[in-house]
Amino acid sequence: MLHASLAGHPPRITFTNDFHELVRGDLAPGRTVTLRYDPLRIVPKNENYTFGDPDQPIMAHVIFRPGEPATTLILLSPSGMLESPDIDTTGAGDMLRAEFVIPENAAEVMMWFTYASPVSGMHRDDDEARNFHFGFVSRQIKVLSATVVDSPNGDAGIFALSVVTVAAVGRVIVRFVGVNDPAAPKTELDLRRTGRNENDWPEWELTDAAVPRGAILRFKMYYWIGSIRYKDDNNGLYYLAPQPAPEHVPAPPMDLARAARAWN
Secondary structure: OOOOOOOOOOOOEEEEOOOOEEEEEEOOOOOOOEEEEEHHHHOOOOOOEEOOOOOOOOOEEOOOOOOOOOOEEEEEEOOEEOOOOOOOOOOOOOOEEEEEEOOOOOOEEEEEEEEEEOOOEEEEEOOOOOEEEEEOHHHHHEEEEEEEOOOOOOEEEEEEEEEEOOEEEOOOOOEEOOOOOOOOOEEEEEEEEEEOOOOOEEEEEEEEEEEEOOEEEEEEEEEEEEEEEEEEEEOOEEEEEEOOOOOOOOOOOOOOOOOHHHHH
């Protein structure tokens, strides 16, 4: 089984001003989530707005189970009001923040944002009325193996991918691109459900995806629970196939080891 990056790390969701939503850490029930949001996503460009102004608040609305009322959070500036905030499209600059705890019985994290402009009225940032949905990846999907093998006649490669999911998942796709071939197109394919593992998790496989011989692939996955699509991009680092060989650091020369012992 492939180990996910940042497993066990505190979860964080960042909404950047170029309209990306970045999940880092282990988003799961019982965890405290740091929410980071760039107001340039929702404040009209031609309106005056001071970063972190409490009189012009931006609100986050979060729902954890269908039919439940939303939890409303005020996004605040940790540094107070800023006339010249550090603007960064990757989310590394100044961001409004809030924290919330995911209940143990949560089914997902669904959210949207609102801003009541004193000039132009109410604005929403809600993924074009779909709202933003985040699943609990570490508890819902796991990569068992990912590799590239030679085809039977040896003139091409085959991308072989195996994952398991919780029973509620109804579809899994993989999106991949060759990192050692600049001209390689992005490809998206469905995995086929094949059975269940020893823990009764459904198994899904991709076994016939033709790729160039010797290809190194970078991939992420999407999976559906009901009509909602969730993403597993390995905390933004993506997965690799085949997996790189583990690094082996050679032992220090005996003379160096003896010198170190003598120094101590």
